[in-house]
Amino acid sequence: MASPLPAEQWWRKPFGMFQTNLREINADMDVEKVLNFIEAHGAQAWLIGTGGILAYYPTDLPFHMRNPLLAKRASGDLIGDAITAAHGRGIRLLCRMDFSKVQPSVAAEHPDWCFRSPTGKLQTHTGDLVSVCPCGPYYQEKVFQILDELTSRYPVDGFFFNWMSFNEIDYNKVYHGVCHCPTCLHEFPLKTGLKELPDGPKSPTYDVWLKFSKAVIDDLTARIRAFIADRAxxxxxxxxxxxxxxxxxxNNALGRELWHHATSEWVSAFRSYRPNVPVLVNSVTFIDMPYRMAGEEPDHFAQYLIQTISRGGNPSTYIMGVPGQIPYPCYDLAGQVTRFHKKWKEEIYTGMDPCAQTGLVRPDRLQQTGEQYSQSQTEFQGLYSGLQQRHILFDVIAQEFIPGMEQNGSLKRYKTIILPDLGKLSESAVSVLDEFVKNGGNLVLTGSSGTDGATFQLKSSPAATRKSVINKRDQIWSSYVCPVMEPGGDPQVYPAPVIPLYGAYYFCEWKADTKSYLKMLDQAPFAPPEKAYGNKQVNEPGYVIGTYGKGAVAYVPWTIGRAYHDLGLTVIRDMLCDVIRDLDATDAISASLPEQVEITVNRSGEKLIIHVVNMSGARKTNFGPPIPIRGGTITIAGGSGKLTTKSLINNIHCHVESKGDSVVISLPEIDMFDVIVVGGL
Known part of the structure; x- marks a missing residue:
């Protein structure tokens, strides 16, 4: 076997990857031919199916079934052949492991390894494969024997573990419930103090089980990481x-509403937390598991990769089988983006870190009930869309990472943090956020954020207590907020804009020295037309701003993000932007571009890296070809006419014009995307 590539933690630098998710019939693949394709694609790493359900190498472990078609290879060892060939070309090889299922003979011999539904049934799949439980001896013990065998034989460059979770749902999207295997039945009461396991999401203790299951996976992950760090x-x-x-x-999925910004969201949440840790986005070339041979729309697939690199992630293309067998239409655009990333990985993407000054917090499922999470997730997506469309630069901050971001110092670079209808916060998050404001930061709270019943957890909140809430449609329909009406004027003539209240509104007692904006138009009949009048302005605000220490907190006491998500009115979106403006929290960088364009800003050394992503091809279930965007500009307040700018896609310098104390950069035509590099700041 060829000697391994230079010993180094190679993943610390940007890379592109290609995954061949192997079927058992691919055991006799021509590895040189596959590597020709991977190199032409622009990838520098190859993720290959290796073991778990089937071993693609001659394992000696009795519970780890060899792929019988390995006999077709002269060596009898696909992984050995692949790693020798890959390293000979300077390509890293990573092993894809799937320990979620075992062969029926193994399950029969070791029933205690297997998932059991609340009724005691096994979970079986194609060919009678049987799901196993992460709590059981297979994951807790036997996985380490397989990893020991692999690391002893091969100089592998990495590992990916697929579907390492509690398999409540199977491949056919059938729900089986919470695992009731012998180990779970023993461990759950021991760790939680509860006598019985829940059956599923409708059980009152399901949220406790979610935390228990996460703790099991986290512990197992830590042990696997320590093992691999020691052995390889x-x-x-x-x-x-x-x-x-x-x-x-x-990926896309049957029956799941498409969130067009999902990739950007996830990469941003990881990168804002630990910008020094790489993020890999494995992008699926087919539309969903039931249709693995039906290729995704090329422009939709390109969005996965473009959104990935725009936030500083590493792009990966994931196919079934071997290149050339299934005619996925994504290859061309995927290769274009992957090769672009490879071309600029040293000069642009190495050391590129997020630098937005606004953070939008993404809700944490483990801190909310299922219904609360659904509502706050909708609030988050509405706020995300509003900020993106108005080109207010922001990062996504995962709610669960807030304490860690304070500890590692990454929270300090934000001027403003937005909390979307999050409800009760953890004590550590409350402490961190109050200190953030005290030291000069701004918070924007919407809906229930930072409340525990009628109590406001944050000392920095402008609200003292909650009086009541309206959250039923018959309570809130035909209610609005608008600018303050002139006293003595016609009560039926309303100043613009009139903004509908939607979702939930929280009536509060406000602290002294706060300033309120807009006022509520109280509910009145909306039908029939003859009776649709009588909305009176009452002394309840659209939003309130108060100060705390050196900073300020704006509280929008209603679900403005959910309103924009469901209603789509620009007056709702523009009100959100007014809140940020009134906090004096706007960024020095602004853009004159259609709302279908997303811009992200990162810094690499002395250079500002602006990704301009054309999302005009967005459809209900995917993306089609984008409409070219012409005439766009980016303005940098306080910039100098000495700025240098370059479009990496067009390989030209952009026109720069000074206007007052700002500079305006004229953009070339934007097709799928462009990257504008700005120097001289």
């Missing part, structure tokens, strides 16, 4: 948020 210190581990490489799979 230069092999990167892709597993969970604490591993060497953080991971997101970009």
């Amino acid at each position: 210190p230069n092999a990167g581990l892709i597993l969970g948020t604490t591993a060497d490489i953080m991971f997101h799979e970009a």
Whole structure:
């Protein structure tokens, strides 16, 4: 076997990856031919199916079934052949492991390894494969024997663990419930103090089980990471948020509403937390598991990769089988983006870190009930869309990462943090956010954020107590906020804009020395037309701003993000932007571009890296070809006419014009995307 590539933690630098998700019939693949394709695609790493359900190498472990078609290879060892050939070309090879299922003979011999539904049934799949439980001895013990065998034989460059979770839902999207295997039945009461396991999401203790299951996976992840670090210190581990490489799979799915910004959101949440830890986005070339041979729309797939690199992630293309067997239409655009990333990985993407000054917090499922999470997620997506469309630069901050970001110092670079209808916050988050404001930061709270019943947790909140809430449609329909009406004027003549209240409104007692903006138009009949009048302005605000220490907090006491998500009125979006403006929290960088364009800003050394992503091809279920964008500009307040600018896609310098104390950069035509490099700041 060829000697391994230079010993180093290679994943610390940007890279592109290609995954061949192997079927058992691919055991006799021509590895040189596959590597020709991977090199032409622009990838520098190859993720290959290796073991778990089937071993693609001659394993000696009795519970780890060899792929019988390995007999077709002269060597009898696909992984050995692949790693020798890959390293000979300077390409890293990573092993894809799937320990979620075992062969029926193994399950029969070791029933205690297996998932059990609340009724005691096994979970079986194609060919009678049987799901196993992360709590059981297979994951807790036997996985380490397989990893020991692999690291002893091969100089692998990394590991990816697929579907390492509690399999409540199977491949056919059938829900089986919470695992009731012998180990779970023993461990859950021991760890939680509860006598019985829940059956599923409708059980009152399901949220406790979610935390229990996460703790099991986190502990297992830590042990696997320590094992690999000891046995193969230069092999990167892709597993969970604490591993060497953080991971997101970009995919579409049958029956799931498409969130067009999902990839950008996930990469941003990881990068804002730990910008020094790489993020890999494995992008799926097919539309969903039931249709693995139906290729995704090329422009939709390109969005996965473009959004990935725009936030500083590493792009990966994931196919079934071997290149050339299934005619995925994504290859051309995927290769274009991957090769672009490779071309600029040293000059642009190495050391590129997020630098937005506004952070939008993404809700944490483990801190809310299912219904609360659904509502706050809708609030988050509405706020995300509003900020993106108005080109207010922001990062996504995962709610669960807030204390860690304070500890590692990454929270300090934000001027403003937005909390979307999050409800009760953890004590550590409350302390961190109050200190953030005290030291000069701004908070924007919407809906229920930072409340525990009628109590406001944040000392910095402008609200003293909550009096009541309206959150039923018959309570809030036909209610609005608008500018303060002149006393003595016609009560039926309303000043613009009239903004509909939607979702929930929280009536509060306000602290002294706060300033309120807009006022509520109280509910009145809306039908029939003859009776649709009588909305009276009452002394309840659209939003309130108060100061705390050196900073300020704006509280929008209603679900403005959910309103924009569901109603789509620009007056709602523009009110959100007014809140940020009134905090004096706007960024020095602004853009004159259609709302279908997303811009992200990062810094690489002395250079500002502006990604301009054309999302005009957005459809209900995917993306089609974008409409070219012409005449766009980016303005940098306080910039100098001595700025240097370059469009990397067009390989031209952009026109720069001074206007007052700002500079305006004229953009070339934007097709799928462009990257504008600005120097001289």
